[in-house]
Amino acid sequence: MDRGVLMAPAGSPPAGGFSAAMAGLEAFSDAEVMVRVKAGDQSAFDYLVQKYRRPLVGFMYRMARNAAAAEDLAQEVFLRVYRARETYEPSAKFATWLYRIATNLAVNHARDTRHERAEVTVSLDEPDEETGTTFELPDGGLTAEQALVRRERLLAIRGKVEALPERQRLAVIMHKYQQMGYKQIAEVLKLSESATKSLLFRAYETLREQLKEFI
């Protein structure tokens, strides 16, 4: 089976895409798969892309608040993984390593675009460019007014998560939306588990307090 998609000479069309990544790698840990990437196995890399692209795009979307930037940043994470493949050591959990790269990129992006973001004003009358279809396709059966209320609530949620201090925001996004436990978040943020726990408690307390009108 020819899975040399990524090794194809420049100019030749992609053969199958990442979705055709070799089956059978599920039996291995991600760290083991990454070791195969290190050894030059392109299908192993395809497999990791396939497995992590959706969560990474989601993570970057909530950090960057912009779908196009999220895709660009998620791709950059995979490029960095690829570039660093030769020095990968399977001592750390692969996902932890991946999210450390992703977190770093997201934080830098947030800092680089802080000014642009401050100027983004959201008008309720216009379709939302940042979310694509989220606001444009309200659930069936909602009246225009209900849709507006829903949208307002959504903007508040987004805004309040975004307004959290950097590490609290990272911790909440990893915990709530990436389904990562205290221990793994602690490893990504290089904090103790108890510090991570209190970070999360404070963040959720703040969110609850600031969003109480919607609860």
Place this chain on the structure above:
Amino acid sequence: MTCDEVRDKMPDVAAGLIAATGEESKHLASCDACAGKLAEFRQTMALLDEWQAPEPSPYFDVCLQARLREEMAKPQAGWLQWFRRPVLAAALTVLMGVGIGLFFNHGRGRYNSGPNQAMADNFGPVEPGTAVSDLQALEKNHELYADFELLDDLQVQDDVTANP
């Protein structure tokens, strides 16, 4: 089982990462304060659920593949890259050719173009596992680890000053 022990796990329980153990459930059934706290966490989580992220676009894979191919075709970092850029290599070859041509022309009036190809062939791709490729790998890792150091500096004061 104390209230603190139960509350410790509440974010994970409310987020659905873990289920409450039998003992924890027993405590929750008998302690209104903890039960109320867990209900609060669940409400907050349910609200946060409304913020959905979009799926990767259909262009994600194609775009990533293109970037990876570009990455692979890209000249490696280091001094050798100058010889691996086609335009520069061609320019260099022409320059050498002209120089050599001038030299031969000056001497014997012939051989204007002969040695060019031989010159260009001297600069092949870097073999993996050589000192040069090792250095290149090091340089790239430096980029990655420099970023990690940045991450270590994540603003601590944010957490200290915000919501005391």
